[in-house]
Amino acid sequence: MSTKWISVLLLLQLSCYFSSGRCGKVLVWPVDYSHWINIKTILDELAQRGHEVTVLKPSVSVLLDSNKSLGIKFEIFPTSISKDEYEMVFTEELMNFVLELPKYPFWKYFSKLQEMSMEESDFSENICRDAVLNKTLVTKLKESRFDVILADALCPCGELLAELLEVPFLYTHRVFPGYTYEKYSGGLLFPPSYVPVIMSQLTDKMTFMERVKNMLYVLYFDFWFQTFNEKKWDRFYSEVLGRPTKLTELMGKADMWLIRTYWDVEFPRPLLPNVEFIGGLHCRPAKPLPKEMEDFVQSSGEEGVVVFSLGSMISNLPEERANVIASALARLPQKVLWRFNGKKPDTLGPNTQLYKWIPQNDLLGHPKTKAFVTHGGSNGIYEAIHHGIPMVGIPLFGEQPDNIAHMTAKGAAVRVDWKTMSSTNLLSALKAVINNPFYKENAMRLSRIHHDQPMKPLDRAVFWIEYVMRHKGAKHLRVAAHDLTWRWKTLCRALEKREWWCFPWGP
Numbered sequence: 001m002s003t004k005w006i007s008v009l010l011l012l013q014l015s016c017y018f019s020s021g022r023c024g025k026v027l028v029w030p031v032d033y034s035h036w037i038n039i040k041t042i043l044d045e046l047a048q049r050g051h052e053v054t055v056l057k058p059s060v061s062v063l064l065d066s067n068k069s070l071g072i073k074f075e076i077f078p079t080s081i082s083k084d085e086y087e088m089v090f091t092e093e094l095m096n097f098v099l100e101l102p103k104y105p106f107w108k109y110f111s112k113l114q115e116m117s118m119e120e121s122d123f124s125e126n127i128c129r130d131a132v133l134n135k136t137l138v139t140k141l142k143e144s145r146f147d148v149i150l151a152d153a154l155c156p157c158g159e160l161l162a163e164l165l166e167v168p169f170l171y172t173h174r175v176f177p178g179y180t181y182e183k184y185s186g187g188l189l190f191p192p193s194y195v196p197v198i199m200s201q202l203t204d205k206m207t208f209m210e211r212v213k214n215m216l217y218v219l220y221f222d223f224w225f226q227t228f229n230e231k232k233w234d235r236f237y238s239e240v241l242g243r244p245t246k247l248t249e250l251m252g253k254a255d256m257w258l259i260r261t262y263w264d265v266e267f268p269r270p271l272l273p274n275v276e277f278i279g280g281l282h283c284r285p286a287k288p289l290p291k292e293m294e295d296f297v298q299s300s301g302e303e304g305v306v307v308f309s310l311g312s313m314i315s316n317l318p319e320e321r322a323n324v325i326a327s328a329l330a331r332l333p334q335k336v337l338w339r340f341n342g343k344k345p346d347t348l349g350p351n352t353q354l355y356k357w358i359p360q361n362d363l364l365g366h367p368k369t370k371a372f373v374t375h376g377g378s379n380g381i382y383e384a385i386h387h388g389i390p391m392v393g394i395p396l397f398g399e400q401p402d403n404i405a406h407m408t409a410k411g412a413a414v415r416v417d418w419k420t421m422s423s424t425n426l427l428s429a430l431k432a433v434i435n436n437p438f439y440k441e442n443a444m445r446l447s448r449i450h451h452d453q454p455m456k457p458l459d460r461a462v463f464w465i466e467y468v469m470r471h472k473g474a475k476h477l478r479v480a481a482h483d484l485t486w487r488w489k490t491l492c493r494a495l496e497k498r499e500w501w502c503f504p505w506g507p
Helices: 003-018 034-048 083-090 092-103 106-132 135-144 158-165 177-184 208-223 230-241 247-251 291-298 319-330 360-364 378-387 400-409 423-435 437-451 457-470 486-505
Strands: 025-029 052-058 072-077 148-152 169-173 256-259 275-277 305-309 335-339 352-355 369-374 391-393 413-415
Touching: 025 034, 025 135, 025 158, 034 052, 034 072, 034 148, 034 169, 034 378, 034 457, 052 106, 072 135, 092 106, 106 158, 106 230, 135 158, 148 158, 148 457, 158 169, 158 230, 158 247, 169 457, 177 208, 177 247, 230 247, 256 457, 275 457, 291 335, 305 319, 305 360, 319 335, 319 352, 319 423, 360 369, 360 378, 369 378, 369 423, 378 400, 378 437, 391 400, 391 423, 400 413, 413 423, 423 437
Parallel strands: 025 052, 025 148, 052 072, 148 169, 169 256, 256 275, 305 335, 305 369, 335 352, 369 391, 391 413
Antiparallel strands: none
């Protein structure tokens, strides 16, 4: 690191100590790929404010790049998983998920989804085991005396580290299937009469039969589906801590849940004092594009451009699907910038440029951008909302179908089905969002809602992390439901079911 940057970091540290606040030491248990892109925004801000940030990095991680993270320290630990195995989980297995699951009938779809979740659970457990059973690493972490742990709730371990190090912790989180961990570890309320279960693709305006469907999803996720193999995790945590322990019990000790969404995407529902929405914290004003890209965009004239990306994890596509997409794009009067890393499609038109990487936020903020074709990942959805760009959604997995369902319900997107999509379908959807002012007006309305907040999402996230450090936790914000015995919890849930059987008839 140059002398200039060392001086800057020292000044940041000194300014923190001489200010009214106090610099803290933050330990981070992250998740790779798009989750890392999001959490890194928080970490960069913490580092700029003078906090000492340490990220626990598995030796096989892909995007956790210490060379691109000024002011952030990486504690690398060896793993029993090879880099090839690691990348296979996020490439081959993910593509199988995207390509194979939609072919299954409803009942087999969720059975296969459960099976894949168990495999990912074992994968996460192996990485966690490599970290917490590394005595040298744990001793070093204890000696560092961290003030707080920031963990991504999608992959367990942060809560176990917090227990071992006796440090308060927060979660950054998007969603669990069925909201199961938000409910039973976070204490959040999701009345099924008007709150659609995640993965149901419903809205808050449900018909009688949709309420019935929503209820079936609630029962399914509550009593059958598991994101993690809880019994294995319970045994593992009990083994490490030397006492009977449950995964959900440790997750329930989180001082804050920083959830990466906001009311521009969500339908209204109850929240708790220790839950904060921070959706869109990574969004920024658009910066100038690289010269060659800017020249291509300007060559579009009055028609403008379309931005196409299926996210950081899906850059290659089956040849048949790629040709369907390219054929549709070739018939547009707009120029198209497509993030794509596969074989050049035979049907690619002269109006379409392929890129292995695109500055997505900067493109969406460009005045010539007319539409965004997206898989519906939270990061891309929020960048489109931030800049007021209508969307065509091609959801692939996870919460993406629900994100697009929400955007469709709010009038800012049109959805096309990945499995059955033809060139005509995609072209019709694009023409609709580009030519019908209804979609642009609604995208701008959501953008105004997003920007009209008393505190920016990033500032809100950092405030609560610093709050937990200042008060050595935030247990005063946690509802007493966490302290009920299992008998009372069982009784309360039984009483709550009164709504369950009556809810289809309306509130």
